[in-house]
Amino acid sequence: MFIAGEHRQDAAAPPHALESRTRDRVLQAISERGPITAAALAEELGLTAAAVRRHLENLVELDLVSGREAATGHRGRGRPARAYVLSEAGHQALESDYDHLATEALRFLAAEAGEDAVTRFVQQRIGELEERYAAELAAAGEDREARTTALVRALTRDGFAASARPVGQAGTASPLTGIQLCQGHCPVQHAAREFPQFCDAETDAFSRLLGVHVQRLATLAHGDHVCTTFIPTPLTAPSASAAVPSNPSAETTKGSTR
Known part of the structure; x- marks a missing residue:
């Protein structure tokens, strides 16, 4: 436009x-x-x-x-x-110098205070984002698709180049029906590559924000060209034995759920 x-x-x-x-x-x-x-x-x-x-x-x-x-x-x-x-x-x-500075700072923190200190820092940072996003998702109501749309807007605004698309269809042979959340860019990609706490904390935050267990299928930090998260819809809740749908946005799925 x-x-x-x-x-x-x-x-x-x-x-x-x-x-x-x-x-x-x-x-x-x-x-x-x-x-x-x-x-x-x-x-x-x-x-x-x-x-x-x-x-x-x-x-x-x-x-x-x-x-x-x-x-x-x-x-x-x-x-x-x-x-x-x-x-x-x-x-x-597309990255800023912040990512490289953050990585150096986290290395220093890990050396001085240990990995637990890094984990606490990451959880605090993601927690602040989650608190800010929660207000925006609350305004979208209880509908999971509407909440996902609000999350996509918030992530894109913060530099994650987010998008969402449906996966599977009700009444078909697909074992799962849901939404595939994609993040085409990560402002802290290098830091997340060395400190996976970022991806873990972000995935947990998505689950809490959307009110359902989500599954990370691919990440930029693991070498994929996009971060992909599967969000099940209420139509067909995933069972423990159900197969995860293939990820059409990544050539290969590396290190699915951590």
């Missing part, structure tokens, strides 16, 4: 500034929606297919994104469509 004020500002900007700004929009969209095809990017951003392909080629050359064959089934003749995700360098391009 274009905003009139922004469009007027863009019109007066130098061509190279416009190119850089549009490339950043493409990179951000891939962070939020990847894996995503060039056609889907063009539709979402209101750009021509040629413009999107030009920016994608540039981002691939810079090693900020990588492409893979899209899982779209049989396409007939021609080359299969490619879907794009952020590379490790792409995630780093």
Whole structure:
């Protein structure tokens, strides 16, 4: 969606500034929606297919994104469509210096006061976020889908590039029906890679906020291109023996629930 004020500002900007700004929009969209095809990017951003392909080629050359064959089934003749995700360098391009500073501070805390001190710090930090999010989710009511939507908005505002999509359908052979919560970016990804307490505390907070046990399927900290959390809906509550649905947003699921 274009905003009139922004469009007027863009019109007066130098061509190279416009190119850089549009490339950043493409990179951000891939962070939020990847894996995503060039056609889907063009539709979402209101750009021509040629413009999107030009920016994608540039981002691939810079090693900020990588492409893979899209899982779209049989396409007939021609080359299969490619879907794009952020590379490790792409995630780093979206990160702030805060992540590196946080990692150094946590290493110092662990060395000086032990791992328990790190755990307490992480739980306090996530607890503060949870308390802030709780008020927003309370305003959404008791409906789990509405609460998830409110959580997505809060996470995106705080830099996690969140999105949600349904998983399974009632009345089908799918063993579980629910919502897949995706976080395409993590402001503390490097810290979480070294200190898994962040992911554990965040998952527990999601469970409390949504009033149901959620399951973490993939994480950026474990090398996946997106953090994925499965949220069961009231239609079919998951049983202890039910299989976890496959994660269509990650090529492989690494280190599911910790």
